[in-house]
Amino acid sequence: MALGDADQKLDYPIPAPAALEPPTEWTELRGRCPVAPVTLPSGDTASLLTRYDDVRQVLSDPRFTRHLNAPDAARIAANESGGVFNGALASAMPEETHQQWRRLVGKWFTAKRMTQLRPGIEAMTDRLVDAMLEHGAPADLRSMVGFPLPVWVICDMLGVPEADRDRFAYWSNTLLSLTRYEQDEIDAAQAEFRAYMVGHIATTRENLGEDLISELIATAETHGHVMPDEALLATAQGLLVAGHETTSNMIGKMVGMLLVDRGRWEALVADPSLVRTAVEELLRMDANGGFGIPRYITEDAEVGGTLVPRGTTVVCNLSAANRDERVFPDAHQLDLTRSPNTHLAFGAGGHSCLGQSLARTELQAVLSVLLRRLPTLELAVAPEDLARVEGLVVGGLQELPVRW
Template identity: 60%
Template structure:
């Protein structure tokens, strides 16, 4: 019943039994949809993301592009145990509430400039192209100290990482090699002349008395943050605005009470049924779910969209309640592998909404809701365009 939550080209075939699905690759996986089941598995440090050695279920058929297609990632990041916790402690020092507060004024100026340019270009406009894509690119490039002028290259590399139907495995590997060479050169330049960005901070820690990261880990960190830091947020900006404009009463309520922006952002994150594929876990030991044993070696797909609509947890789960609080959605995951940049993403979404409400109160969709089209094959979920008028 939740197959509409994933891109059509990687939709699941549901099989008899306890939430068992067949992936387009032909591999089978357990499929968790309840909030308590998903949260428990994601928060359990024993069950990490699959590696190439695990033999986890593939998403897409052999030859499909996207590292996620085969259950692994080429990024050299520690993923389990104490090495992973060390990595999170090191990189997490940058994503503090104090730093996000310091970044906010710059985000506001950037968002206002992008909206001004969109207005100058005239209507109708594609809000995703005019604001949704460039804002997160500018922000993450500033955080990593890389030039935003290379944003088109970043977009291509991100797409090659996250789209399992558009590229072949060979094309994905070529994109990865280009990306790795680019970031390795940037890291080398930062070693020579550090600044105030995240990479510089980690380098200083590594050269001092701190735990530090290896250059391979630093490369994986930079590449991973650049992909995750703009692709997912760019798509979410478009989807959030589309959801709010799809029912004009939602937009009008925010205009009447802008203090709802913070809760509205989290509700958009919860309400989004096009979050994408979900999160996989590879079980390295037996796990019992609702009295049924999932044996070691099982690949599990944790569906956040389904968990976020669980009526056991969310009253009026199928309604968008802008004032919902508390809102324990699982869009950012849970536990030791929860999204490291979730405070950054929330800040960008809040700034986007605040600027649009202030500068374009008459904003409306330029097409009917039924004419909005999803990006096919993209693991994180997104809309092709978000046409708007004002």
């Protein structure tokens, strides 16, 4: 019986043999069962997609919706708040209105603005490296650099005072829980975040600044509208959930992937001009990307030669799709010079990641600073001793012990 047949339903997420390695089942699923029945953490059944073309098709097909609160949609986890995969704004808005909102927010993430942000991101990274050097080796690069930097960037974008940023890190962690936090903790974090942001939005309306919240309010006013608090709340939560933990974890995984084969790190130290293509390849090779993107289908559709009936919840595994041998030559080899690199790390279609330009800017800035400041950086533990974060929607390392 083929892997993925109904009687051989896999538990999902599928365990991996090592923190930075993919589950061995991905290759077989892509080859023999590209639409595979799996059991989610909630106990509900979904269909798992692991091929590049299938994932791209589903993410670009409007029949596959984000309405995961439909009565017959699979629940992702028993304790989910609904805030991660179908936030208040997405579920409350018609698709056309949601796309208008995306265009409005997307105007903030211009290449010009990202270029303007980069010196500040590099300066903050330098400060964090200074603190790590003062701490001394060995140090956990994840907690000392990877974790604080993205929350600092997002809070700066939202106009949040630096003194309140630790609270945002906790809220981000909790709202992304699959199994790590109990329902009452998730509900409390949601309520605390909402209460904080209601106050912050009210204060911002009285005194507009240079941040994203101010710009959204001002843009609405120039068109004779008032930007609703709910839209601003959902924007802030979307940025926090999508932009903090994902980028924070990717910093650790990125450096980890370079250091497990230290020749990769040395190649970048010798030629820092490779940073841009290296970041894209590390995004593609990330085998620990987390849960993936769930979609709910409203009518029968064919995916990968398989009929997927209406009412099915599918899970698009971006990390598995990014290793599809049909699309990427030598897909299992990390090539720091790979170009073009059409990976799906940021999704595809009309709901691809709004903040991907910011994430790329952060990752390139961090890597450039680390290569300049710590050319002798190396792992302080054996690669097999690295451990994955468990129980969160996004994938990451528990810590990244390094020395120099």
